[in-house]
Amino acid sequence: MKLEDILYRHFGYEAFREGQKEVIEAILEGRDAVALLPTGMGKSLCYQLPGYILNGPILIISPLLSLMQDQVDSLKRFGEKRVIALNSFLQGSEKLHALQRIATYRYIFISPEMLATDSIQRVFQKIDFSLIVVDEAHCISQWGFDFRPDYLKIASWIPKRNRPPILALSATATEQVVIDIKTYLKMIHPFEYIHSVERPNIHYDVINLPSVDEKLPWIINHVVQTEGPGIIYTQSRKKTLLYADELQKKQIRAAAYHAGMEMEDRQFIQQQFQSGELEWICATTAFGMGIHKDNVYQVLHDHIPATMANYMQEVGRAGRDGKDALAILVHSPKDEDHTRFIVTEDLPSSYHVEVFKEYQRLEQDPKKMIDLNQISETVYRVLSYWMTQLPAEKVIQKLEDLRRQKVEQIREVANFVEAQKCMREGLVSYFGQSLEEKPPNCCHFCGINHQDIVAKREFHPVSRNRPSWQERLQALMP
Amino acid sequence: MYIQQVLLSIFSSMNGQRSSKAALHLLRGKRSGQTIQDVGTFHLHKYFGILPKLSKNTFTDELNQLIDAGWVHINDGQQAIITARGKTLLQQSKELLFNGWYYRGNEHIFFKRLSLVVQTLSHFHAGDYRFMPLQKDEEIQHFVKQFLMGKPYKETNFKNQFRDELEESIQQLPIDDKHKLTIVLRITGYRLSGWTWQQLAEEFDATELDMQLILIESLHIWLDDLYAKRNQYPFLHQLAAGIRLENVLNDSTKKTADLYYNGYTPDQIAQVRSLKISTIEDHFVEMAMNDIDFPLNQFISEEDANKARDVMRQTGSKKLKVIRESIPHLSYFQIRLVMAIKGG
Ligand SMILES: [Zn+2]
Numbered sequence: 151m152k153l154e155d156i157l158y159r160h161f162g163y164e165a166f167r168e169g170q171k172e173v174i175e176a177i178l179e180g181r182d183a184v185a186l187l188p189t190g191m192g193k194s195l196c197y198q199l200p201g202y203i204l205n206g207p208i209l210i211i212s213p214l215l216s217l218m219q220d221q222v223d224s225l226k227r228f229g230e231k232r233v234i235a236l237n238s239f240l241q242g243s244e245k246l247h248a249l250q251r252i253a254t255y256r257y258i259f260i261s262p263e264m265l266a267t268d269s270i271q272r273v274f275q276k277i278d279f280s281l282i283v284v285d286e287a288h289c290i291s292q293w294g295f296d297f298r299p300d301y302l303k304i305a306s307w308i309p310k311r312n313r314p315p316i317l318a319l320s321a322t323a324t325e326q327v328v329i330d331i332k333t334y335l336k337m338i339h340p341f342e343y344i345h346s347v348e349r350p351n352i353h354y355d356v357i358n359l360p361s362v363d364e365k366l367p368w369i370i371n372h373v374v375q376t377e378g379p380g381i382i383y384t385q386s387r388k389k390t391l392l393y394a395d396e397l398q399k400k401q402i403r404a405a406a407y408h409a410g411m412e413m414e415d416r417q418f419i420q421q422q423f424q425s426g427e428l429e430w431i432c433a434t435t436a437f438g439m440g441i442h443k444d445n446v447y448q449v450l451h452d453h454i455p456a457t458m459a460n461y462m463q464e465v466g467r468a469g470r471d472g473k474d475a476l477a478i479l480v481h482s483p484k485d486e487d488h489t490r491f492i493v494t495e496d497l498p499s500s501y502h503v504e505v506f507k508e509y510q511r512l513e514q515d516p517k518k519m520i521d522l523n524q525i526s527e528t529v530y531r532v533l534s535y536w537m538t539q540l541p542a543e544k545v546i547q548k549l550e551d552l553r554r555q556k557v558e559q560i561r562e563v564a565n566f567v568e569a570q571k572c573m574r575e576g577l578v579s580y581f582g583q584s585l586e587e588k589p590p591n592c593c594h595f596c597g598i599n600h601q602d603i604v605a606k607r608e609f610h611p612v613s614r615n616r617p618s619w620q621e622r623l624q625a626l627m628p
Numbered sequence: 629m630y631i632q633q634v635l636l637s638i639f640s641s642m643n644g645q646r647s648s649k650a651a652l653h654l655l656r657g658k659r660s661g662q663t664i665q666d667v668g669t670f671h672l673h674k675y676f677g678i679l680p681k682l683s684k685n686t687f688t689d690e691l692n693q694l695i696d697a698g699w700v701h702i703n704d705g706q707q708a709i710i711t712a713r714g715k716t717l718l719q720q721s722k723e724l725l726f727n728g729w730y731y732r733g734n735e736h737i738f739f740k741r742l743s744l745v746v747q748t749l750s751h752f753h754a755g756d757y758r759f760m761p762l763q764k765d766e767e768i769q770h771f772v773k774q775f776l777m778g779k780p781y782k783e784t785n786f787k788n789q790f791r792d793e794l795e796e797s798i799q800q801l802p803i804d805d806k807h808k809l810t811i812v813l814r815i816t817g818y819r820l821s822g823w824t825w826q827q828l829a830e831e832f833d834a835t836e837l838d839m840q841l842i843l844i845e846s847l848h849i850w851l852d853d854l855y856a857k858r859n860q861y862p863f864l865h866q867l868a869a870g871i872r873l874e875n876v877l878n879d880s881t882k883k884t885a886d887l888y889y890n891g892y893t894p895d896q897i898a899q900v901r902s903l904k905i906s907t908i909e910d911h912f913v914e915m916a917m918n919d920i921d922f923p924l925n926q927f928i929s930e931e932d933a934n935k936a937r938d939v940m941r942q943t944g945s946k947k948l949k950v951i952r953e954s955i956p957h958l959s960y961f962q963i964r965l966v967m968a969i970k971g972g
């Protein structure tokens with residue numbers, strides 16, 4: 151049977167989307183594969199479809215319970231019953247029952263933490279998996295935004311001989327991250343599918359200002375004159391509040407978004423942005439992960455992002471519907487220093503290594519460092535991982551290397567921003583791809599006219615009518 | 629200003645006998661002997677642990693505002709003393725009905741359960757079975773799944789029944805409409821976003837912290853009501869399961885209590901548990917505060933206890949030192965027990 155027939159019969163789609171078929175064919179040939187496909191481009195189909203061809207269960211290692219549940223639900227929606235998520239809620243007889251018949255499932259989802267447990271290891275040793283999938287594979291690299299030490303342990307579990315093919319999936323990864331994925335997962339000549347980074351409908355601009363102080367007025371003025379919806383990316387919580395406040399004063403429906411906000415508040419902001427109740431979001435890099443909004447037409451940066459991958463991911467949130475969108479980076483001379491300061495602050499220092507060693511020597515849990523505010527939780531995660539992998543002197547060396555590399559990555563972004571050449575070319579070539587043609591209003595260097603890309607702002611009234619509590623309750627459950 | 633009223637009320641109860649920082653520990657719900665003892669001594673159960681994440685900066689800012697407004701002054705011993713103007717203001721304000729001692733932040737768990745139930749019913753009613761749950765917490769999701777299981781949750785009838793119960797229950801609560809609205813604006817539904825604290829604060833011309841306190845107080849009042857009227861609101865009562873602390877002793881204190889009621893003396897308990905005697909004494913103070921049947925007279929004669937009470941009444945002081953000076957043969961431990969005893 152043709153792949154297209156299987157696609158139609160089990161998933162109801164007429165045609166494959168970009169990259170899916172190539173990846174699936176590689177897997178069916180028994181090859182390892184790395185697939186970088188943007189969110190919403192049907193990454194999961196790359197392992198879902200082979201489930202109807204290969205013999206034996208497919209194991210999917212996924213970092214978040216909510217993501218797992220999403221996948222399980224989506225498979226069930228297509229009528230698949232042989233799917234299970236092994237998580238901590240599976241208890242007692244239910245768990246026993248599931249484990250006894252584990253080999254009969256078509257898809258088995260599991261978290262890396264759960265994978266490491268003895269009971270699971272014992273059961274899994276007896277199963278002939280037909281494919282091992284590592285979802286959100288960038289978590290394995292400390293170059294990624296969400297490095298998860300648990301991911302590194304995946305490799306130690308994968309059998310060395312007669313193992314099934316491995317498929318690594320991610321939405322974003324630079325060359326360095328791809329190298330890490332391949333190395334840590336011990337992949338053998340994998341097939342690589344990397345989605346094109348070129349987005350012809352995004353137009354790139356850099357605005358050079360003589361001083362930092364001029365950024366805020368420039369940005370506010372720009373937002374007042376042009377149509378959104380848009381996102382302003384900035385570096386501190388304080389600045390997200392500042393931008394939001396200034397915009398609100400100009401009668402623009404804007405809100406701040408940063409990691410220090412309550413989880414509910416963050417989701418309310420996402421909902422409101424998605425529904426159009428909010429026009430602008432002033433955010434730190436925390437914003438965007440779970441957002442599916444096609445009509446974002448502007449992404450503004452008031453700083454140099456830490457890596458090219460960050461920049462690409464953030465501007466990539468614009469123009470998902472294919473319409474023209476504008477990405478402006480507002481730049482002033484000291485920006486690189488500032489980003490360097492912020493980014494390297496997140497790395498453990500040699501002092502942290504010493505303190506860690508001291509706790510170990512006293513046979514105390516070094517985790518105390520977090521409670522005593524000697525270190526932040528994120529920094530501790532990185533430190534404790536390396537301390538279990540390398541002797542202390544080597545860790546100091548390693549951290550020094552990391553620091554140097556981070557500084558180098560920032561340099562790359564600064565080069566990209568300051569270069570006297572086409573930004574589109576710079577972006578595409580950074581990710582090892584080449585550019586076929588340039589659209590009109592290409593970029594800062596090639597020439598760009600904002601009015602051709604985004605419309606002049608019309609007045610949108612800021613009305614939020616306060617319902618009575620009974621009205622609200624009725625609206626919630628009509 | 630909610631937070632300021634809370635602080636004024638605390639300082640007024642402490643009556644200048646504790647440093648202002650004691651109020652911060654109280655609001656954060658610090659589990660130390662001193663704070664627990666303060667709760668009993670000054671009858672501050674209401675406010676215990678209502679703001680576990682209150683930062684020292686915020687606390688200091690609010691305190692300074694009270695001082696600037698002339699409602700409180702700080703004396704040499706860093707104690708906050710409520711002024712006459714502060715007292716008048718407090719008397720004119722509506723009584724606050726927090727119940728921190730029994731909920732200790734669990735009110736948020738109740739609210740998260742409720743919010744997920746409403747979100748689910750709202751989306752199912754609209755035919756959307758694949759919405760993103762607002763509550764990511766696995767335990768909340770699990771609880772709600774269990775709650776809905778066995779109920780006809782996809783039926784319009786059930787949704788209406790649940791909504792009506794919710795409306796009736798909120799309707800009769802002794803809180804302002806503004807507070808009722810705050811509750812429902814923090815809940816989301818199909819194509820209906822929630823309001824952030826910032827948005828609520830702007831709408832009601834208050835601070836974000838005040839809006840949060842309004843929700844917490846409303847939830848305490850609501851939960852008290854649900855626990856009092858078990859059968860009237862069966863769905864909500866189910867959602868409130870396990871939220872109120874029935875046994876308020878902490879685990880370590882519970883162990884001490886078990887040993888004590890099995891015949892061990894405080895000294896023996898300290899030895900068996902390898903804990904300092906002062907820690908064991910803290911446990912006894914906590915027991916005295918919580919257990920109506922605490923056998924006070926095994927530690928101090930009724931006569932001495934009455935003497936101590938007299939001194940407290942006459943001097944108006946609840947300072948250990950003052951009482952000890954008047955009745956030198958009593959130990960600090962004995963005095964603390966008298967002060968802590970429930971209803972004392
Ligand atoms: Zn412009």
Ligand SMILES: [Zn+2]
Nearest residue numbers: 572592593596
């Ligand atoms: Zn160009």
